[in-house]
Amino acid sequence: MPEGSARTTSKLPPIECHDPATLERLGEVEVMDRERVEAIIARARAVQPQWAATSFAKRREVFRDLLAWIVEHQADICHLAARDSGKTLIDAAMGEVFPVCEKLRYTIANGERDLSPDPRSPGFLLHKRGRVEYLPFGVVAVIAPWNFPFHNIFCPLIPALFAGNAVVVKVSEWTSWSAGDYLEIVHRILRKHGLPADLVQVVTGWGESGAHLVRGGVDKVFFTGSPGNGRKVMATASDDLTPVVLELGGKDPLIVCDDANLEQAADAAMLGVFTACGQMCVGAERIYVFDEVHDQFVETMRARVAALRQGPPLTHAIVDCGATTMPAQLEIISALVDDALERGATALVGGRRNPALAGQYFEPTLLVGVDHTMRITQEEVFGPVMVVIRVRDEAEAVRLANDCPYGLGSSVFTCDRARGQRIARQLRTGMTVVNDYGVAYMMQALPFGGVGNSGFGRINGPEGLRACCYTKAIVEDRVPLGRSVSFHPVRPYSYELVQTAVRVIYSRGLRAKGRALLDAARMLASMNSESSDSDESKKF
Incomplete structure (x- = not known):
């Protein structure tokens, strides 16, 4: 409780807290x-x-x-x-x-x-x-x-x-x-x-x-x-x-080009999908892999995902994936995976709630054969599900990556620096990392935020x-002049003086500015003369 504050008992029933991994009441x-x-x-x-x-x-x-x-x-x-x-x-x-x-x-x-x-x-x-x-x-x-x-x-x-x-x-x-x-x-x-x-x-x-x-x-x-x-x-x-x-939130794409370092891309994909059991706004929720390297990438992922260990993190010696924090999220994950499977995708690993564990767990999952007719390419999963989508080339990868209402982060893997920069500039996201995942957030000098359904405004930096x-x-005097410009009451020369000032400041070229300065000097001289004559007439 905040220091110095008296605890007031709410009339509303309290929230009961549970450990999602064990369902123990906290x-x-x-x-x-x-x-x-x-x-x-x-x-x-x-x-x-x-x-x-x-x-x-x-x-x-x-x-x-x-x-x-x-x-x-x-x-x-x-x-x-x-x-x-x-x-x-x-x-x-x-x-x-x-x-x-x-x-x-x-x-x-x-x-x-x-x-x-x-x-x-x-x-x-x-x-x-x-x-x-x-x-x-x-x-x-x-x-x-x-x-x-x-x-x-x-x-x-x-x-x-x-x-x-x-x-x-x-x-x-x-x-x-x-x-x-x-x-x-x-x-x-x-x-x-x-x-x-x-x-x-x-x-x-x-x-x-x-x-x-x-x-x-x-x-x-x-x-x-x-x-x-x-x-x-x-x-x-x-x-x-x-x-x-x-x-x-986000639905971040991760693009694996045909010239990518596949081991590096695989490491990043595992980190981007399974960190915090997929419960991250910058999770790598869509992985687009070029035809030429698709099968090799998928086989690598199949072995890695299948080897992940899941269980209560504080009672098991080593756990790769913990539990899903919010109970209702399990239903969301299941619905999106089931929709993909019904529309032709294949779960090479996982694909369901973990039947071996009593807590709130969805199995680490690898989905292939996914396309953009499936809800899982448009809606945030927020779970341990790797979604792999085959693409023909760079143009299709960019088009599909942008075919989503979210636009938070993104990653591109290629050994061609110019290609990486080119793709990065075409992705409609608040951040793009080339040949890595998620490090834009760790660089605190950079702004963090998205576009579209990912929101607006920035944090960090x-x-x-x-x-x-x-x-x-705030405006202050650099050189006090003792007077301010005023056109009240309006004098006969006020309009012409403003017009001349605009020409002096904004005319193109030195010659035009010089002519405007001469006109201004003549106008000021005339004004001073009229003022002197007026002062003299007031003496009589």
């Missing part, structure tokens, strides 16, 4: 009602000015201590994530801890630079200077999904907090059990530095609790989830014109930090 969390959520937002708003007044040096101190604590206690963090989500410890280490540490490192090293005032050219107003400043919104809301319970709290929290905001995170109802322990990590560091714990708070509950957060007067919303829920968040936020960033701020333009 405990329960509160379903927060509107009054509770609005009180949390109010406390965050009350303490945010104190944090916004701190220096970047102070914020770096806080973040360095936070990073040190995470590095020292990463085993505890991984075990919590595995218990709450059903993922393996290696998936927790790579997908939870590693990205958070890298985001902290990037922000400590570059956050002040990315948020420092940005001087801009004054144009023809040479006596002025202009700059852009990036100022904190106030209270930033984060609505997090269930696939990475630690990462999905901390990775949006880090830039929002460094930018000077207070942060309220609505965690998923499916991974709420670990949220209190993860929140305490931040609170421990804030208390060490004499800062209020209410700067970072967590909301638990079902979708309605998230709606209370969006409606509760926050200043910006970062949402990660499905396109359907993203539309609901956007519609709710529009009532108060609250800005939103939407990261709505300077764009991500600045997305946590409102942008303000």
Whole structure:
């Protein structure tokens, strides 16, 4: 619980939390009602000015201590994530801890630079200077999904907090059990530095609790989830014109050209499909393989997928694939695989819920003979299913890769650098990696986000930090002139003077500008003469 807050007992029944890998009951969390959520937002708003007044040096101190604590206690963090989500410890280490540490490192090293005032050219107003400043919104809301319970709290929290905001995170109802322990990590560091714990708070509950957060007067919303829920968040936020960033998942293509290093492509495909049991927005959900290398690639994949071991990650010595976190996701995976099989695809490996395990498991699966008449090429699977699609050539690979409403990430494998760049530029996605998978996210200097049903807005890099701020333009005198231009009251020469000024500034060529300058000089001289005559006449 946030420091200094009294626990209120909601009238709503609590959420029961279970380990997806064993179905063991872990405990329960509160379903927060509107009054509770609005009180949390109010406390965050009350303490945010104190944090916004701190220096970047102070914020770096806080973040360095936070990073040190995470590095020292990463085993505890991984075990919590595995218990709450059903993922393996290696998936927790790579997908939870590693990205958070890298985001902290990037922000400590570059956050002040990315948020420092940005001087801009004054144009023809040479006596002025202009700059852009990036100022904190106030209270930033984060609505997090269930696939990475630690990462999905901390990775949006880090830039929002460094930018000077207070942060309220609505965690998923499916991974709420670990949220209190993860929140305490931040609170421990804030208390060490004499800062209020209410700067970072967590909301638990079902979708309605998230709606209370969006409606509760926050200043910006970062949402990660499905396109359907993203539309609901956007519609709710529009009532108060609250800005939103939407990261709505993906259906990422991975293209294997006929000149690719097949071992490298196979390694990337295994990582892209089976990390976190396929529960990733940047999962490699469609693998397009050229005719010439298709059969060889498929045979390699058949052996690799068949060798994967599945089971409870905390009770088995070595597990390659853990459980599916959300119970309903098993039904989605099954429906998409069944549709493909009914339409002519073949499951060379797997293809069903794992009958040997009692928890929430779908077998590691290899589907071949897939085409774009099947739902599985258009809808997000979010499960351990490798989908291989045969293509004739580069043109067909690009056409099919773009034949999808999502556009988050993508990968291309080829030994021809020019070909890789050519294909990358044609893919309608927010990111493309050539001869690797997923590393665009680990390069925190790059913006992360998509197009189409994958949403809009960016996280990571300077764009991500600045997305946590409102942008303000400021103009000051470089050389004080003591007077401002005014055309009120309008004088007989005002219109001609403006026209001449436009010609001086914007005419093409020195000769035209020179003529305009001469005209301006004559006009100013005439104006001065008329002014002198008028002053003389006033003496009599």
